[in-house]
Amino acid sequence: MELCSFLTLDSFITDPLTHDFMRKALLMSSLVAAVCGFLSSYLTLKGWALMGDAVSHSVMPGVVVAYALGLPFSLGAFIFGVGSVTLIGFIKQKSRVKEDTVIGLVFTGFFALGIVLVSKIKSNIDLHSILFGSPLGISLSDVKQTIFISLLVVILLSIFRKDLMLYCFDPRHAKTVGINVFFLHYLLLTCLSLAAVVGLQSVGIILVVAMLITPGATAYLLTDKFDNMTIISVLNAIISSLIGIYISFWFDLETGGSIVLAQTFIFLFAFLFAPRYGIFKLKKFFAGYKS
Amino acid sequence: MESINYQNFRIDAENICVDYNGKVALYDANLRLKPGQICGLVGMNGAGKTTFFNALTGFVNISKGKIRINGESVRSAQKDQTIAYVPQSEGIDSQFPINVWDVVMMGRYGSMNIFRCPRESDVQAVKDAIERVDLTDDLSTPIGNLSGGQRKRTFLARAIAQRASILLLDEPFSGVDIRTEKLISELFIQFKNEGKTILLSTHDMIHVREFCDLVLLINKTVVAYGETSEVFTPENITTTFGGISPDFLFGPES
Numbered sequence: 001m002e003l004c005s006f007l008t009l010d011s012f013i014t015d016p017l018t019h020d021f022m023r024k025a026l027l028m029s030s031l032v033a034a035v036c037g038f039l040s041s042y043l044t045l046k047g048w049a050l051m052g053d054a055v056s057h058s059v060m061p062g063v064v065v066a067y068a069l070g071l072p073f074s075l076g077a078f079i080f081g082v083g084s085v086t087l088i089g090f091i092k093q094k095s096r097v098k099e100d101t102v103i104g105l106v107f108t109g110f111f112a113l114g115i116v117l118v119s120k121i122k123s124n125i126d127l128h129s130i131l132f133g134s135p136l137g138i139s140l141s142d143v144k145q146t147i148f149i150s151l152l153v154v155i156l157l158s159i160f161r162k163d164l165m166l167y168c169f170d171p172r173h174a175k176t177v178g179i180n181v182f183f184l185h186y187l188l189l190t191c192l193s194l195a196a197v198v199g200l201q202s203v204g205i206i207l208v209v210a211m212l213i214t215p216g217a218t219a220y221l222l223t224d225k226f227d228n229m230t231i232i233s234v235l236n237a238i239i240s241s242l243i244g245i246y247i248s249f250w251f252d253l254e255t256g257g258s259i260v261l262a263q264t265f266i267f268l269f270a271f272l273f274a275p276r277y278g279i280f281k282l283k284k285f286f287a288g289y290k291s
Numbered sequence: 292m293e294s295i296n297y298q299n300f301r302i303d304a305e306n307i308c309v310d311y312n313g314k315v316a317l318y319d320a321n322l323r324l325k326p327g328q329i330c331g332l333v334g335m336n337g338a339g340k341t342t343f344f345n346a347l348t349g350f351v352n353i354s355k356g357k358i359r360i361n362g363e364s365v366r367s368a369q370k371d372q373t374i375a376y377v378p379q380s381e382g383i384d385s386q387f388p389i390n391v392w393d394v395v396m397m398g399r400y401g402s403m404n405i406f407r408c409p410r411e412s413d414v415q416a417v418k419d420a421i422e423r424v425d426l427t428d429d430l431s432t433p434i435g436n437l438s439g440g441q442r443k444r445t446f447l448a449r450a451i452a453q454r455a456s457i458l459l460l461d462e463p464f465s466g467v468d469i470r471t472e473k474l475i476s477e478l479f480i481q482f483k484n485e486g487k488t489i490l491l492s493t494h495d496m497i498h499v500r501e502f503c504d505l506v507l508l509i510n511k512t513v514v515a516y517g518e519t520s521e522v523f524t525p526e527n528i529t530t531t532f533g534g535i536s537p538d539f540l541f542g543p544e545s
Binding site for chain 2: 045093094159162163165166168169170171172173174175176177178179220223224225226228229
């Protein structure tokens with residue numbers, strides 16, 4: 001019985017691997033986590049958490065329309081993701097309403113449109129799997145698409161790694177030395193939309209923003225070097241995904257929720273015990289202990 | 292009248308206007324600076340000092356007027372690394388996970404390849420720049436652990452590493468220690484001798500008298516411009532600061 005078998009760590013890890021769907025879920029979720037984790041460092045430093053929330057919710061109608069038309073869902077998601085941000089910028093510029101209010105009202109509008117469309121368009125879209133993710137039920141075509149998008153985002157972020165860091169840190173200097181800030185802005189947005197698309201498969205639209213901000217926030221508490229922050233963020237995201245999926249398998253819990261909870265717990269741990277920036281500042285504690 | 296050769300001017304801003312969504316931040320502003328000149332930009336908060344800088348660096352577009360840098364457009368000045376901007380302390384996220392070396396290296400980005408891989412010459416430029424601002428012991432210190440003065444020097448080093456001929460400094464003396472202030476003023480003299488052109492904004496009137504050959508008083512537009520000794524009068528200053536007397540601003544003149 002299951003209860004007995006996870007008493008040993010060995011079978012806790014290996015048993016799920018005997019299932020084809022579990023192997024696929026673990027692999028895909030790790031890949032998605034890596035992509036989101038990579039991007040997460042930039043979003044955290046740029047202060048784009050709310051933007052991540054907005055884009056990830058706004059892709060909903062795009063996904064639905066694309067499914068209905070038989071197009072790749074990533075295309076629809078991408079159009080609506082970037083569209084929402086453009087609309088936010090436009091309304092902010094043309095009205096006196098404050099930015100966070102505009103972001104809130106635009107993305108909820110898009111999200112609502114998505115929900116209405118799902119109920120209206122006759123298709124085999126499973127609302128539940130869009131909202132909450134379904135890493136255990138990824139189809140083969142989805143796998144291909146996810147791999148393609150993930151590689152694309154990773155390649156783009158790798159090429160423009162330093163430029164994006166500069167853009168987050170000091171856009172004015174970037175502009176002064178002739179770097180195309182406009183391009184970088186939209187590059188980051190594009191990657192955000194694409195990451196939201198792949199992320200929604202493992203944790204769903206509602207929680208995908210956690211994949212995009214929590215790993216970066218955790219890493220930010222643990223290091224003062226940008227490269228290390230990226231590495232920690234990616235590893236943290238992957239490990240959380242694996243933990244989340246295993247936990248959900250053994251305890252029969254919602255997978256997306258488990259993954260995000262794992263990330264949240266790791267963040268809390270860093271928040272309390274990070275050597276320099278944690279509440280308990282372990283580094284100081286040990287330094288004091290030694291002397 | 293002698294004819295004007297625009298090549299002679301490092302900075303030549305002619306009747307420039309900047310507005311943000313219809314709200315005018317700066318209008319009909321003129322400025323001409325030659326190599327080796329140091330000009331103070333003086334005005335109240337919101338008088339358009341930062342906007343002026345933004346227009347010169349191309350960070351905002353001007354809605355009217357013309358800017359020529361070494362006789363060329365702002366765009367080509369960006370490409371040629373002509374202008375370096377040293378930000379105000381408040382304009383920078385001091386908690387950003389980056390160290391001194393990497394910040395100064397950013398001064399070289401504009402002239403690197405797309406992957407921003409430092410060449411031998413870039414490394415040397417960064418080393419030299421850090422040495423000039425006396426931060427050699429803090430190469431790998433995260434900027435969050437620096438003092439305000441050290442952080443200011445880091446960004447100054449970035450401008451030096453960029454090898455720009457025009458330096459724009461936003462409040463270079465605010466929140467710095469005496470040592471940094473002394474170092475910055477020494478650097479200004481070196482820059483002047485190297486023929487660099489410097490435009491600095493400041494709240495401190497003493498610094499204007501001390502360093503600046505020229506002064507530009509602005510309040511949304513140019514109130515007065517010229518040699519510091521001629522233009523920097525109590526009357527002009529009073530006008531610039533909206534009728535508040537300079538005695539009130541910086542104490543009675545001695």
